[in-house]
Amino acid sequence: MATKIDYSVLAGDILKNVGGEENVSSVVHCATRLRFMLKDHSKVDEDVIKKLPGVITTVESGGQYQVVIGNNVSQVYAGLPNTLTDDSSNEKASGDKQEGSSTFLGKAVDIVSSIFAPVLGPMAGVGILKGLLAMAVAFNWIDNTSTTYQILWAAGDAFFMFLPIILAITSARKFGANVYTAVTLAGALLYTQLQAVSVNLNGEIVSMTLLQFFQEGGDVTFLGIPIVLQSYTSTVIPIIIAVWVQSLLERQLNKILHESIRTFITPLIVLVIMVPLTLATLGPAGVWLGNFLADILQTAYDFSPILSGILIAVLWQVMVIFGVHWGLVPVFINNVTVNGVDPLKAACFPAVLSQAGAAFGLFLRLRDPKEKALSGSAALAGIFGITEPAVYGVTLPRKRPFLIALASAGVGGAIIGATGAKVYGTGAPGLLTLPIGVDPTGESNTIGWLITATLVSFFLATIFTYFFGMTEEDIAANRAAREAKGNDEESAHPEQLEAPAALTSTQLSSPVEGTIVPLSEVNDPVFSGGTMGGGIGILPTSNKVYAPCDGTVKVVMKTGHAYGLRTADGVDVLVHIGIDTVKLGGEGFTSHVTRGQEVKKGDLLAEFDLEALKNQGVDTTTIMLVTNSAQYPAEPLTSSGEIRVGEPVVEVGEKETTSA
Template structure:
């Protein structure tokens, strides 16, 4: 993807998640833009999926996850530059949105805190792997200046991880950024880390301090910053404005650092040890079964973007034991999905499939980026995905049995294998090889053939460009016809959601403009896919989603078959107007690019059932 395309792509993505005003926060991980939105009904997932360079869209963990692939960082930066979306968790109304789903809340919090740091941690982890290889081969020794400087670069991020997490946690919880980092600095302050190493007996105002090692720790600083955010809110309410800016940081530091050393830190450290011990107990009972189950379900976790929710456990394992086995057990999944994708690449004779499968297989095996392979190939044709999941389970069982692990957060790929040198390394390499070769062979022999392309196209992409026919779309309501460009809404007027026409309605009964299947049904908007493949979207009014269905009576639901002229929605237009809502009704063809041209009617007035759009097929 060339840089010149980023600006337009960024604008399209933001428009289709409901505009910048609908975005509470935006972060990104290795392959995905992760949006938290105020109103998910404003998100046009179908249009997003059709956007060039977007691999797919997943709604999971309380987020709209737009899968981009390796260029996600550049796309993210462009969105921040060319739109009004704020970086990280700076969305202004974040505190106003309360997510009652605990799983969604947990995933949103974890991704908001850890996702910004993953690139740096992955790079540092890879550098550690290279240094392990260099010392194993005798190219460097631990006392050499070159090694010590590079090791500082690799280990510094993990040693002072509380500082990084303090910054991202502060952004997540809306706490003071630099006070948060100040608290983290106190936790890793050399004098107190030395006291821990020397097992000194310290007190604070006569209260014994339970000394804990906070270097590389995760949970204590996150909890501390969360408590800080509550403290700061209270202080800002009671402190006079003239002293607020000075005394809020003063009191925050004076209270939170001792509170963390006395209460929060020891409790969090104990919780971390329980978490690590619980994981090790589960794996220790029967490592082969545990490894198989983890490996088997891991592709589904990646598919829904839930895998990063395990990052705190992984880092906690490294803190407690100096190494992690969880991401090591699940790591061969990358090779399994790469192998399955390679099997498709070798088997298919379809050039388009080869063009997708080849780069996706390389990306998965070299960089450990599996989303293009999963969404572009294996999940699309189903059997390769399940074959990959099975071999991921086999490899997970082997990895758990040999006790392989890694001393840093790593994404498993050919480039990072050296990071696993140590206990069980040979077995781990064998597991990765089995996952890759086994998935490739089985997919090639009985997991894929080109007949699946026809089956897939029939079910997933009915609007194949070569088979599109002319279609006529009718007006869903009588009224004055205006050009889409005249609609007082930038998203509709620009054609970002699709080409079409708008009608200023004379009545509140909205009829189906075509026959087909209802694919989206909201109180104020309905989408229909016709038998010939046109995707027609009828949207009543501007910003009417804010009403939450008030003044609308939806007559259909997702999956209904409708005929043109069937009633879709009954709307109380007078009440809408009385509350100053623009009731202009848009009729859009959201897959306009599948057609040569969308020609609107030149008539200035239409009755319900009059033809207002001609979708001209590609010849």
């Protein structure tokens, strides 16, 4: 039965091991990750964090320390102290400096992710709602002139209409600006196109918005300075730029003004300066920049829709791993909010569902209950758009399924590009967000191709992973799962390996290069007394340890100092590096095999720092024993001299039987 996780406790454990509250400049969360901006990354105890129940993995990208949780990230975030998660906690003092990546790319990724991550949930929700409404109209389930439709459409469309206000909040938190001043600034931009005012148009006093007045040929000026008005509903970049400049202005004003008047005089001066400045320069520049970035990608798409579809589909999950996918998010949103359609994001659907398909393929093939459960839950999360459990927990560690998923995504991306499939809303790609591929106007009918491309990628990844995605470790684990009865003795003493049932006569080769030491002379009474079995000791002169026989790895000590193998005939062989080396806690040891893996004689088991062990006064004598010598007598072939890797050193006799 799965252990129930206390997310408040998990939040406290994570915070403690990132250096405590005093080491956190800011923290936000997206759909699956806690994203920390830390003052000192050296204070992080990453090994502890990765082992916490509920933590999938950790990632450092864009100056952020990211803890991948999965679907329950919001519950962990809620368990963090209010001083970190309250709105006010992210409004930094004027002199504060948040540390992060010193590179331009790192800073850009950090800024974009911090601004957009908090709003992706609601954005996906309203995107799905608009897609479902479009589908309902297409199938004549609802009349788009009915008030029911209009009310639901308002619920879905309001987010995008007032997007500058929403982004003003997250931008202010990121840049350390006053949130409420930023919201007022964004509201002023929208006011010019939403609120009717009295203006003099060609000698006649009329009531219209300033934007309509400008579009009708009226002159809009501020203190004689001409202003080119734009539509700011649904825009992204203008308000981000404006709030950034606002934060710089506030910082300077707060240094100059006395604290007794700072609370109300700073917002007054900021609004008097920023509203006309934004309308005159920053706003139009932001609109131009957003359209420019979109035009670049659109030009690439126009040059070769198929190639663009393939590249986005193949590279999307790679970009997600490194966090640089945030650079495309504003372009996707800009395309939808300005043009009402985006031909680029459609290729992300095959990218996401192919990872889910690869995890599902492993779920169908794996036999180990824990691995099967992990793959199944990761596949389910991936189907609904959350790929971190699949990528970090299942496909990427095995490499082959991850690459199969990328190739499968490329096929889906090619279909997207070839058929011109598009999306008309925003949201994390997944099963529930497929409705954003429905054209609200009914002019396009590419939703079928979007679904087809997504399903093709999913099933290709599933099928090819099922047949070709298993690693040697997975194959060995499957074989062990069929034969074993729940042997979980990885942390047990090697001598506790279960008894075999076969008989053999064979030779074991030397696992290391060095000088032979008779077992009776080994400086450990447990080994030298023969209580653990017969065998031999070798004083190593090299730092690599190899398999002395063909077999299955049954024990890999977490400290990397001991390995248990079982031959096909049932002989249990222990290779123990050094005397009392368990106390080193794994320092100086590197494992090259895992439990359940099949190995051949001469395969590399481990490496160790021979000189470091000697400098610490550690006895490096490496022991090789047959731990079930009571059934399989083991005798050394020689008692002295130099030995090379692969040379026979122990003879294992036929299995001895005892009468009842």
